[in-house]
Amino acid sequence: MKYGTLAAGAASAAAVVALAVWVDATREGQSGGGVRVAPRDPAPSADGLRECVGVGPGGAAPDGGGGGSEDTPLYRTLARIGELAAGRHADVYTGLAVDEDRNAADVWRIPSAAFDTAVCGAAEKGVRVRLHTTDTNRTELDALAGRIGADMSRWDGAFQLREVGVDERGYVRVGVDDPDTARPLIEDEFGAGHIRVEHVEQARLD
Secondary structure (H helix, E strand, O other), rough: EEEEEEEOOOOOHHEEOOOOOOOOOOOOOOOOOOHHHHHHOOOOOOOEEEEEOOEEEEOOOOOOOOOOOOOOHHHHHHHHHHHHHOOOOOEEEEEEEEEEHHHHEEEEOOHHHHHHHHHHOOOOOOOOOEEOOOOOOOHHHHHHHHHHHOOOOOOOOOOOOEEEEEOOEEEEEEEEEHHHHHHHHHHHHHHHOEEEEEEOOOOOOO
16 A cells, blocks of 8 residues: 655655555545536544535646646645645644655645535545644745754764654654653753654665
8 A cells, every 4th residue: 555745835746755644545536427416524523623525527637737646636636735735724723744655635724614624625536635733834844844953963972863854744754763751851941832852773785
């Protein structure tokens, strides 16, 4: 099974990279007689997730590209969501992940009726979108990651800072050699919110 994430601002689905996510069984949206049906509002689930299934027709990707393995309903949908995230909805967008095997996308965002409606309207027929709740946007997470990673050697002597990156689900992942030592120092400097300190092995050049 192949998974991936898409960063805001990428007009092409070529920006997809690996990240494991999950998507549950689909509810199919239908349009009869070839007539376009207005996208239904995302339906809430018991745990607060919202989801919708696209009913829109196909067409060229927003950047005008086409052809190749990325010219599919799923990847055209991702490109459209990327444009929404980089544009007027940047203040609520957090992250995006794709599950190719299940023709689905997961979107993390600060709850916004306008963004949810726009995302569901961008989905082509049969592409399912799951909307997850966060309390921060991608711009803020990128800025936090930039501050933490600005000087990767600043903690030498206390612990090794090995990786810093934004997780699409709404936090900055900080990889170190000794989490127990690093966690209080990092949280004292940058705050405890939206930071997860984890052990990672030292990268090796093969």
